Amino acid sequence: MTTAPAPVRARHPGFVADLTTVSLRAVRLTLRDPEAIIPALVIPLFFFVINLGQLQSFTEQGFPGLDFKAFQLPVAIIFAVTGVSRAGSLVIDIQSGYLDRLLVTPLRRLTLLLGLMVADLLLVMALSVGVVLMGFVVGVGFETGIAGVALFVLLGGLWGLAFTGFPYAIALKTGSPAAVNSSFLLFFPFAFLTSSYVPTEALTGWLRAVARFNPCTYLLEGMRSLVYGGWDAAALAKALAAIAGVGTVSMSLALTALRGRVRRA
Amino acid sequence: MTAAAPAAILAEGLARTYGEVRAVDGIDLHVAPGEIYGFLGPNGAGKSTTVRMLTTLARPSGGRAVVAGHDVATDPDGVRLRIGVALQEAALDAKQTGRELLDLQGRLYGLNRAERAQRSDDLARLVDLGTALDRRVGTYSGGMKRRLDLALALVHHPEVLFLDEPTTGLDPASRAMVWAEVRRLNVEQGMTIFLTTQYLEEADELAHRVGIIAAGRIVAEGTPAALKRSIGTDVIVARVHGDLAAARTAVAAVPGVERVDIHGGELTASVADGAAALSPVAVALAGCGVHVAGITLRTPTLDDVFLETTGSHLEAS
Numbered sequence: 001m002t003t004a005p006a007p008v009r010a011r012h013p014g015f016v017a018d019l020t021t022v023s024l025r026a027v028r029l030t031l032r033d034p035e036a037i038i039p040a041l042v043i044p045l046f047f048f049v050i051n052l053g054q055l056q057s058f059t060e061q062g063f064p065g066l067d068f069k070a071f072q073l074p075v076a077i078i079f080a081v082t083g084v085s086r087a088g089s090l091v092i093d094i095q096s097g098y099l100d101r102l103l104v105t106p107l108r109r110l111t112l113l114l115g116l117m118v119a120d121l122l123l124v125m126a127l128s129v130g131v132v133l134m135g136f137v138v139g140v141g142f143e144t145g146i147a148g149v150a151l152f153v154l155l156g157g158l159w160g161l162a163f164t165g166f167p168y169a170i171a172l173k174t175g176s177p178a179a180v181n182s183s184f185l186l187f188f189p190f191a192f193l194t195s196s197y198v199p200t201e202a203l204t205g206w207l208r209a210v211a212r213f214n215p216c217t218y219l220l221e222g223m224r225s226l227v228y229g230g231w232d233a234a235a236l237a238k239a240l241a242a243i244a245g246v247g248t249v250s251m252s253l254a255l256t257a258l259r260g261r262v263r264r265a
Numbered sequence: 266m267t268a269a270a271p272a273a274i275l276a277e278g279l280a281r282t283y284g285e286v287r288a289v290d291g292i293d294l295h296v297a298p299g300e301i302y303g304f305l306g307p308n309g310a311g312k313s314t315t316v317r318m319l320t321t322l323a324r325p326s327g328g329r330a331v332v333a334g335h336d337v338a339t340d341p342d343g344v345r346l347r348i349g350v351a352l353q354e355a356a357l358d359a360k361q362t363g364r365e366l367l368d369l370q371g372r373l374y375g376l377n378r379a380e381r382a383q384r385s386d387d388l389a390r391l392v393d394l395g396t397a398l399d400r401r402v403g404t405y406s407g408g409m410k411r412r413l414d415l416a417l418a419l420v421h422h423p424e425v426l427f428l429d430e431p432t433t434g435l436d437p438a439s440r441a442m443v444w445a446e447v448r449r450l451n452v453e454q455g456m457t458i459f460l461t462t463q464y465l466e467e468a469d470e471l472a473h474r475v476g477i478i479a480a481g482r483i484v485a486e487g488t489p490a491a492l493k494r495s496i497g498t499d500v501i502v503a504r505v506h507g508d509l510a511a512a513r514t515a516v517a518a519v520p521g522v523e524r525v526d527i528h529g530g531e532l533t534a535s536v537a538d539g540a541a542a543l544s545p546v547a548v549a550l551a552g553c554g555v556h557v558a559g560i561t562l563r564t565p566t567l568d569d570v571f572l573e574t575t576g577s578h579l580e581a582s
Contacts, residue, residue, distance in 0.1 A: 010346045010421035011375035021372040025361070032360050097356030101417070104320050104350045105373040106342050263324075 022115025081160030124160030165250025278328030303472025408439030499539025507555030
């Protein structure tokens with residue numbers, strides 16, 4: 001227990017350095033947290049295979065010319081990335097007191113959230129790539145080529161990122177793992193009150209009306225256009241607008257919750 | 266370490282309320298640079314709330330506090346750059362290694378790669394974690410976590426170190442190691458240390474001055490020796506059954522007895538010369554009709570000070 005004092009001087013590292021520090025930690029912990037990644041890989045694969053097995057013949061007979069595998073690929077992306085976040089680990093930091101350890105440093109508070117989201121974005125992009133590879137394996141092709149594939153993955157990643165604000169808001173507001181787990185319920189209306197199994201025009205009256213207000217409907221249409229519709233600027237613009245709309249709401253909630261958590265109440 | 270010295274920690278009327286509860290009720294502090302200040306009190310007395318305000322984790326409801334020359338309310342970042350904090354529970358990330366945590370902590374204080382590597386090596390030796398430093402923290406014992414927690418608080422070489430009950434739950438060997446390190450930091454580096462504890466022995470051993478807090482207020486303050494002297498040179502403690510009022514009157518009449526207190530079934534007499542007063546006190550008790558279950562003579566402790574100022578024993582609170 002002896003040492004010479006080291007000639008160090010604390011200083012503000014700057015916003016980018018803070019963001020990098022929090023992001024590196026989040027990425028490292030993501031890689032050490034396979035139990036959080038495996039379900040996000042297995043669930044879309046499971047539903048993709050089951051949906052094809054149950055509905056492919058029926059749907060393709062009902063909609064001549066429809067490639068149900070291509071139709072389902074964006075749905076698999078939604079299943080893979082929606083709700084994937086480090087909100088659970090944030091709750092652990094709150095409960096263990098590690099968040100307080102971070103808060104007594106000069107760390108920029110905003111980077112606490114943004115750093116986690118950097119890791120989330122990388123993860124959901126990786127999950128999107130995985131789903132696309134799965135699509136390639138079963139024979140799905142992209143009419144828009146490599147650029148379309150890249151945009152498809154990017155849309156999936158951005159959607160996943162836009163959605164993370166909800167679990168983060170819940171985590172920061174409640175500090176409760178149970179509440180964060182229950183945020184998964186938000187996934188269901190987004191993923192199922194839309195054209196997840198049949199085209200929008202085939203939905204029954206009430207569901208078609210609801211689907212019109214579901215951002216996922218426009219995201220799915222934009223992503224499907226990249227797979228089998230060719231470049232469709234209007235569809236892509238609507239998809240991006242849907243992501244932006246959800247992101248604006250969720251991030252506003254998350255930032256409000258962050259302010260509440262760190263305001264030294 | 267006089268009141269005129271510039272303060273490393275200054276608090277004036279510092280208060281914190283939670284709803285109707287006044288957790289900290291207007292305390293004043295003046296901790297000089299290089300001083301070890303022991304903040305002694307039972308659970309719920311307001312120690313941790315005070316630390317949370319001084320370390321910028323909680324905003325004061327009233328009063329003001331200046332730490333390392335920066336106001337905790339108006340310049341919290343200035344405070345954060347200059348303090349190190351080890352909170353009550355060793356707040357660590359179980360999925361990272363000790364070395365990763367030290368490196369991350371260094372990044373948060375703007376240390377460059379070389380400084381971080383140097384500090385990690387220095388602190389690894391300091392906290393004596395050996396090869397465990399490269400293991401995930403989830404595998405550490407309680408004592409190892411506490412030592413790593415202390416190392417994290419020291420990464421940036423802070424001017425003021427806050428230790429919130431640093432040895433609670435530690436085995437005697439780990440406790441001794443933390444005490445030795447606290448002394449060394451203070452002596453060799455002149456670090457100001459604000460230490461909260463509920464252990465009398467810890468405050469007595471480590472602190473230059475002690476503040477005793479109860480129900481959100483500082484009820485006594487001074488050097489451990491001065492606080493104990495305020496009780497008397499010696500203390501006679503008798504466990505008594507029967508008419509306690511009569512016992513008090515009888516003992517108070519014994520020459521050399523300066524003060525008599527009764528708490529529960531325990532009579533405490535402060536005396537100038539314990540050896541001389543012990544027999545007369547025993548005779549006085551026997552003569553007033555009470556049953557004496559036991560009688561001891563000892564020097565005063567900080568618990569006697571706590572008992573005197575709050576009416577209850579610290580360790581029973």
